[in-house]
Amino acid sequence: MKKLIFLAMLCLICFFDPVCAQTKGGRLEGKVVIIAGASKGIGKSTAEVFASEGARVVLVSRTPELLAKLTEEIRNKGNEADFIVADVTREEDMQRMAQEVMKKYKRIDVLLYNAGIYPVSRVDIMTSKEWHQVLDTNLTGGFYAVKACLPFMKQQKHGRILFTSSISGPRVGLPGVAHYTASKAGLDGFMKTIAIELAKYNITVNAVEPGTILIDTVQNLGAEHIKNMTRAVPLGRLGAPEEVAYAHPFLASDEAAYITGQSIIVDGGQVLPESHHLEY
Numbered sequence: 001m002k003k004l005i006f007l008a009m010l011c012l013i014c015f016f017d018p019v020c021a022q023t024k025g026g027r028l029e030g031k032v033v034i035i036a037g038a039s040k041g042i043g044k045s046t047a048e049v050f051a052s053e054g055a056r057v058v059l060v061s062r063t064p065e066l067l068a069k070l071t072e073e074i075r076n077k078g079n080e081a082d083f084i085v086a087d088v089t090r091e092e093d094m095q096r097m098a099q100e101v102m103k104k105y106k107r108i109d110v111l112l113y114n115a116g117i118y119p120v121s122r123v124d125i126m127t128s129k130e131w132h133q134v135l136d137t138n139l140t141g142g143f144y145a146v147k148a149c150l151p152f153m154k155q156q157k158h159g160r161i162l163f164t165s166s167i168s169g170p171r172v173g174l175p176g177v178a179h180y181t182a183s184k185a186g187l188d189g190f191m192k193t194i195a196i197e198l199a200k201y202n203i204t205v206n207a208v209e210p211g212t213i214l215i216d217t218v219q220n221l222g223a224e225h226i227k228n229m230t231r232a233v234p235l236g237r238l239g240a241p242e243e244v245a246y247a248h249p250f251l252a253s254d255e256a257a258y259i260t261g262q263s264i265i266v267d268g269g270q271v272l273p274e275s276h277h278l279e280y
Contacts, residue, residue, distance in 0.1 A: 026054025211267025
């Protein structure tokens with residue numbers, strides 16, 4: 001009788017305790033999720049959302065201080081997190097990353113490639129060094145990460161590969177960041193092609209394309225600049241990082257098992273108007 005009372009009390013605690021509730025019964029309970037580019041912005045929010053869905057998140061970036069802080073925050077909420085310091089532009093780092101995850105968890109369920117940089121530079125003054133830095137981080141790093149994780153996903157005959165792309169490049173041009181738009185357009189093409197190649201292994205490949213999101217670098221532009229950017233968004237505001245993050249766990253879940261080679265646009269309607277100079 002005492003045992004039954006104890007179990008009943010435990011169930012009530014879990015029901016009313018938000019920390020306990022978010023770690024039990026999530027859509028991604030126990031799934032091993034690698035997030036490359038996880039230390040801040042959209043990557044940070046995505047890590048937090050995946051963890052709240054019950055996933056075991058492995059955070060990857062070049063910044064150990066930020067990774068350690070985020071890992072601690074996630075663990076303090078009762079969720080599972082680890083981090084690996086690695087440079088996505090180094091193929092050997094991506095191979096080491098995959099090996100370390102396999103050594104600890106014995107599988108890789110989801111790879112989310114979120115790493116990206118976007119220094120502003122017009123094409124007439126852009127240097128080849130700037131071009132290659134952006135392409136190496138935003139596009140080639142995704143190739144390295146996929147190559148590193150793919151043998152294990154093929155062996156499992158299951159996996160989810162996800163990319164954080166952008167509306168800039170695949171949908172629209174953006175002056176001042178031709179290297180960035182080229183990298184994101186390339187990422188979408190890469191995603192669609194490998195989705196076909198990997199379908200026979202039960203591996204799906206999809207992307208999320210954010211519009212203008214209110215991350216730190218955008219906030220630093222100042223209120224007037226943000227106001228001007230907001231005019232291009234029918235919903236009348238810039239997006240929050242977590243609003244992009246919510247799309248990724250869906251694509252990683254069983255509900256999206258029949259979706260591959262596709263993109264979800266999260267932009268508040270930014271790409272819809274024919275002209276941003278008209279009233280609507």
